[in-house]
Amino acid sequence: MARCDGWRQRVAGLVYRPSLVLLPLAALAGSLALLPPTASASPGWELVLDRPSPSFGGIDFVSETEGWLVAGAGLLHTTDGGATWEEAAPLTGIDVDFADADHGWLVGYNGTIYATQDGGESWANQASGVPNMHLRDIAAISAGEAWAVGIEAQGDVPRFPAQTALLHTTDGGVSWLRVETPPSSWFEELQFVGEHGWALGWAHIPCDEPDCPAGPQTIHRALLRTLDGGGSWELMTEGLPQRIGRLSFLDDTHGWAIGRISCDQNDCLGAILETRDGGLNWTESFFPLGSFVDVTFVTDLEGWALMRDTEAPPYRFSLAHTIDAGLTWTFELVGGLSAYQPSLTVGEGITYLTGNDLALSSADGGVTWQTMEHPAIAFDSTSFLDGRLGHAVGRQTLYRTSDGGRTWRALSRSLAFHAIVRFIDANVGVIAERERGASGALTVGRTTDGGSTWEEVHRTDDQSLGFPRKIYLEDEQRGWILMDAGLLITSDGGATWQERRFADPATIPGPDGIDAVTLDEVWRIVYIPEPDRPDPLRLQHSTDGGATWHGVPTQAELQLEFVDFVDTSYGWYEGTICQAECRSLLFRTTDGGRTWEEIDLAAERVLDLTFTDRMNGWLNVARCSDSGCGYQVLHTDDGGRSWTTELEGEELSGDFDFVDSANGWLLLYDPASRGVGTEIPSRTVLYHRTGEGAPVLPDVGYGPSRGPTRPLALPALLATMTGLALLAAGALALGRGRRAYSQSPS
Structure with missing residues (x-):
């Protein structure tokens, strides 16, 4: 099971309680493993490694150089534009978003919400009121206001179809209000631009036709939209593309999304979707080269999209770039990647790809990519x-x-x-x-x-x-x-x-x-x-x-x-x-x-x-x-x-x-x-x-082979190296x- 905050471990009868009072980043820079003192010579267990796993989630930059990245059960921080990352807090989450350099929120599993008011030096656990929900997206509006959205989970695993939780705070998270959503609907993706906001998900829509594909209740892609800062929401399903995903709005009317169209054997068909009326109507541009997994626009004319043209690992991706609002695109091959559905983030002159086991950055529009240095690691x-x-x-x-x-x-x-x-x-x-x-x-x-x-x-x-x-x-x-x-x-x-x-x-x-x-x-x-x-x-x-x-x-x-x-x-x-x-x-x-x-x-x-x-x-x-x-x-x-x-x-x-x-x-x-x-x-x-x-044991270096090796029976090897009488104790026998x-x- 996932470690809970405030977790404890009992080692040889002693209770070790790591503190959740976070140290300044300078203190963490020297050691990311959070190691206890060296174990004594008596039999016992010593903690030698403690790292977050590279299950990368949300990423958010508050400036050209400073950013935050969710890494499984750890929150990472960078001050050099993503070239290197350090663990700022051992917190488990899915998404992170900052309203400014000081105020931000981290949301995640089982309704967890953490908030910081000092630029990430400390994080406070806030009560969401929805412990049965996995909060998947957070939109920080200001130092006091934020929105979060999530779906119901059964134990550790999300339920489908599920109920949803749309949460809102105006007091910095002291209290979170659950906003009523349409029945039989659930939402996972959230974006705000000023007073306008959108939540993307699914909804059960009654079907009276005799040939309904899913019976009297048909699952449709659904878009919740607000025009007054969340005071009221309207549900839109009619005319919404069924494969729509990854919203990217620049203002209250102009936005883009991807069309998730799966591959048929080796042939894939993807689409870039565009709306100019706030999501009421969408136009589709199809590309018979692969299926898109993410899109983001930085101006009305310039945008980026990530295309996957293989459905089996290693997945081959291309980065698409447009400077004419999507009329024409240029493609740069990214190569074979392990992540199936990575996220694309475009910062000030730097492009980021993050996903499961994936953390790459490019400073030249995707021509070359560098692996971002981070402490996350996972062993089988x-x-x-x-x-x-x-x-x-x-x-x-x-x-x-x-x-x-x-x-x-x-x-x-x-x-x-x-x-x-x-x-x-x-x-x-x-x-x-x-x-x-x-x-x-x-x-x-x-x-x-x-x-x-x-x-x-x-x-x-x-x-x-x-x-x-x-x-x-x-x-x-x-x-x-x-x-x-x-x-x-x-x-x-x-x-x-x-x-x-x-x-x-x-x-x-x-x-x-x-x-x-x-x-x-x-x-x-x-x-x-x-x-x-x-x-x-x-x-x-x-x-x-x-x-x-x-x-x-x-x-x-x-x-x-x-x-x-x-x-x-x-x-x-x-x-x-x-x-x-x-x-x-x-x-x-x-x-x-x-x-x-x-x-x-x-x-x-x-x-x-x-x-x-x-x-x-x-x-x-x-x-x-x-x-x-x-x-x-x-x-x-x-x-x-x-x-x-x-x-x-x-x-x-x-x-x-x-x-x-x-x-x-x-x-x-x-x-x-x-x-x-x-x-x-x-x-x-x-x-x-x-x-x-x-x-x-002496420190063993790696070098070229210098001839025959000793047998593998380690007790015999140690006895030869140290002169101890381990064989007499019968260990080898x-x-x-x-x-x-x-x-x-x-």
Whole structure:
């Protein structure tokens, strides 16, 4: 769930409450991660990263150089025209608008409204009176007056059709009045020019004709218009183009909008709409080159529009420019972008494109584009090699860190939609990627310079292997990639790969539903519907590399979720039973699956599970009460029989990445970025756990490969580096002898 303002986290029994009293921007400039003091040498979790996600929303400039940008669960600020941005406040929102340099509002999910009267140095939470509404647009008229509009939400997700909330304040937000709107209508977009204002949305209109396409109630595009500063509003639907969007009015009569016309296979048709009577009538200019996603005019003659001419990623955009009121347009190709529907903003000589994962600016009319520097970041997964050296995959970007996750640098690598990565040492690494969709190819890449450059070493267009789930690297030569329906195997350090397909390919519920102890020993959770079982998930085991599979008896009502083995004897699987209430059960084997011990976890849901050896394991579980839900990180040192709480907070998402029992990370990712039942963005948070007496690792630099690498078993590597007797404690004997990267999006 999204973090609430005033959130708290309990770390090793201590309550950490970040203050919402905002520091001046100069104080924030030194560190955007809001890090607590360094953790002690005793076992515990240390917060090493806390950033907003690049789910960019509204943008507003109060001058040529100063502006504000919503970044998921953070509000960013610039004083250099957008070249660089800093986080001004850890506030979650959708849109921001300033009436002047001092007075502004931020609106967002669940009716949240924040206001500033001192240029963003402090923000006050204001009561909207509509906690069930997502406020999507704000129009700041003056220091005291503003309008906001939003739609009804069911939990975290907007409802369609929905009710709407049109809010108005004249006292700086001390009180907000809900203005009555037509029944069965909802509005998301708002603009004011002086006393004239418009709200764009949808409305149910009665239809008496016998051939009504949607029955007696037909959904129409709807425009609310006021001519007296909001004193009265009129609803306009007749003659309004059904695909109209993105209003851009210059004065009370002259305005433009886009016509959202979808593509038919590879051919797209877009339209620019123009009105000269305040929105009563619209004329359309069609362009058979693509569909427009945004338009803005800065004078009666000069305007800009953004056109998308592909319907699959990477999306190809062109920036259109006119200086004769749209009679003629020139187009500049922007290139392939990740955002499907970015926003276009034109400032004083600078053009901005913002959207999901997108923050670009151009000072030459779109001929060249620069990525705006900002602190927002999003990870899908991490893969650490030791206590300092790690990589992360997020939003089709590969990152690396050499300080345990405190700072990250993006590598020049554009990833496929689904990617996992694993490194053998500081230089040699393997990445497996597959694009989504029926035509997505599977590729394997290899690097020898720490990820700066990659060579494609394997490729197949065959979809039957499914998605790459985990990468196992036993040493510098041997390893394998575990797929949904087979294995890719290397014996030469990743230079070449051979395919081995499983018999009886089946659907795997996700990366946690399959585990390969060795090339021959594989466990998996698969969908096998049976009439007498309410849940179709089954546990299967293979001892011959997937040539044959044997079913493992499980409780009929158990919904299986995780399977994890550390060797051929010791392993665990987990599932949830929901009757009057839900509870999670853990099953443990010490004899390769011949017998199982049941352990009640007293939790409603397990979010992640991992074991580093036969005794040490961690759970991330959901805990819910009348006040809401949150997570708890639990640790066991007796194989799962008993658990102690090490960390807890309010998020409901997170993945583990452990090097060994002394070093591990918990990634709390943005659930909205994965489509996990919510559109409310969160922050990207990373915790690092260090065990008692864990040696301090030297800073590992990236350089060219200098010969053979050490085996991956990290305890042996640390013992060699530090002279500590870790092997005597049995860490290696009970451990895997290899690591699995397993946190990839399904």
